[in-house]
Amino acid sequence: MAEQAQYEELVRQFSAFGAVKREMGRTLPSDCPAGSAAVLTLLSRHGHMRMSKLAELLAVDMSVTSRHVTHVVERGWIERSPDPADKRSRILRLTPAGEAQVDRLSRCTTEMLARRLSDWTDDEVAQLTRLMARLRSCFDEQSPRTPATPAITQ
Amino acid sequence: MAEQAQYEELVRQFSAFGAVKREMGRTLPSDCPAGSAAVLTLLSRHGHMRMSKLAELLAVDMSVTSRHVTHVVERGWIERSPDPADKRSRILRLTPAGEAQVDRLSRCTTEMLARRLSDWTDDEVAQLTRLMARLRSCFDEQSPRTPATPAITQ
DNA sequence: TATTGTTATACTCTATAACTATA
DNA sequence: TATAGTTATAGAGTATAACAATA
Numbered sequence: 089m090a091e092q093a094q095y096e097e098l099v100r101q102f103s104a105f106g107a108v109k110r111e112m113g114r115t116l117p118s119d120c121p122a123g124s125a126a127v128l129t130l131l132s133r134h135g136h137m138r139m140s141k142l143a144e145l146l147a148v149d150m151s152v153t154s155r156h157v158t159h160v161v162e163r164g165w166i167e168r169s170p171d172p173a174d175k176r177s178r179i180l181r182l183t184p185a186g187e188a189q190v191d192r193l194s195r196c197t198t199e200m201l202a203r204r205l206s207d208w209t210d211d212e213v214a215q216l217t218r219l220m221a222r223l224r225s226c227f228d229e230q231s232p233r234t235p236a237t238p239a240i241t242q
Numbered sequence: 243m244a245e246q247a248q249y250e251e252l253v254r255q256f257s258a259f260g261a262v263k264r265e266m267g268r269t270l271p272s273d274c275p276a277g278s279a280a281v282l283t284l285l286s287r288h289g290h291m292r293m294s295k296l297a298e299l300l301a302v303d304m305s306v307t308s309r310h311v312t313h314v315v316e317r318g319w320i321e322r323s324p325d326p327a328d329k330r331s332r333i334l335r336l337t338p339a340g341e342a343q344v345d346r347l348s349r350c351t352t353e354m355l356a357r358r359l360s361d362w363t364d365d366e367v368a369q370l371t372r373l374m375a376r377l378r379s380c381f382d383e384q385s386p387r388t389p390a391t392p393a394i395t396q
Numbered sequence: 397t398a399t400t401g402t403t404a405t406a407c408t409c410t411a412t413a414a415c416t417a418t419a
Numbered sequence: 420t421a422t423a424g425t426t427a428t429a430g431a432g433t434a435t436a437a438c439a440a441t442a
Contacts (some may be wrong), residue, residue, distance in 0.1 A: 094367050095355040101374035103280045107301035108381045126257045147261035154425055176418045176423040194250055201249040204380045213248050216373040220255035226358045227262045308402055330400040330441045
């Protein structure tokens with residue numbers, strides 16, 4: 089349990105993080121904004137899934153997910169096929185072109201981070217990653233935005 | 243210098259951080275969105291300053307700063323007076339009502355963080371704060387958005 | 397001419413609510 | 420009735436460019 093001044097400083101860093109996000113965004117291809125990149129990355133990492141699952145991983149409303157997915161489908165990077173088991177659902181899956189795009193994105197962001205964080209050690213990068221992951225998990229739990237399906241752990 | 247897989251994981255956390263930001267935003271008063279809160283916090287921390295300085299601290303374009311400031315001025319939280327030394331400039335200063343609002347915001351976000359991070363130690367909070375500050379500094383330097391005034395260190 | 401700041405316009409991301417189709 | 424997904428609408432945040440006033 090930390091003190092008020094510490095929390096205020098943390099909030100300040102949260103706010104300033106926007107600049108990092110925007111700078112990351114500038115390195116992305118112009119036809120692949122951050123929302124699309126997130127969709128592709130998650131599908132690459134977790135494999136095919138339904139809209140609702142993707143919305144949960146993105147931690148945004150399904151209406152938002154739907155728009156991102158439409159954008160990505162229009163570019164041929166993922167396919168959206170009906171789920172035979174439940175005709176309301178649609179299964180999302182990366183196309184070969186989508187996998188190529190994921191590679192491009194990965195190279196793109198990796199190079200930029202390698203440049204920006206050239207004086208960070210492996211361990212420092214890992215620490216930041218771990219702390220941010222933990223932070224997110226603390227904001228996931230007991231959220232008013234908890235999805236219908238309770239306690240999905242991967 | 244870290245490896246590609248590590249960077250990809252870090253990028254994933256960057257992307258997911260949006261959920262934290264949005265949850266933070268939900269605790270703010272409805273007439274004080276994140277942009278306004280950032281303006282107030284920076285003025286409280288650094289004292290009165292000009293638009294250009296505030297834009298630099300916010301790390302956004304001055305046009306964006308101008309809109310946020312207008313919103314905050316309209317609510318009576320800061321005053322925007324002409325700079326006698328340079329009639330193009332305007333000096334921004336918290337009003338007493340603004341200071342009260344800063345206190346409200348601080349209590350608000352502090353309580354929320356104390357609730358969310360109840361099982362974090364002081365040291366862990368400090369670590370995350372430090373790493374995020376360093377991250378930001380790595381993205382500030384040599385940025386294409388470097389402001390006209392070179393190397394302002396507080 | 398260059399700089400400070402404002403405004404107009406456009407784009408991205410997000411949520412809420414209304415809707416369709418299926419369970 | 421309830422759930423999966425889409426679409427319409429609205430709001431916040433941002434950047435670029437054109438502009439006014441001053442240096």
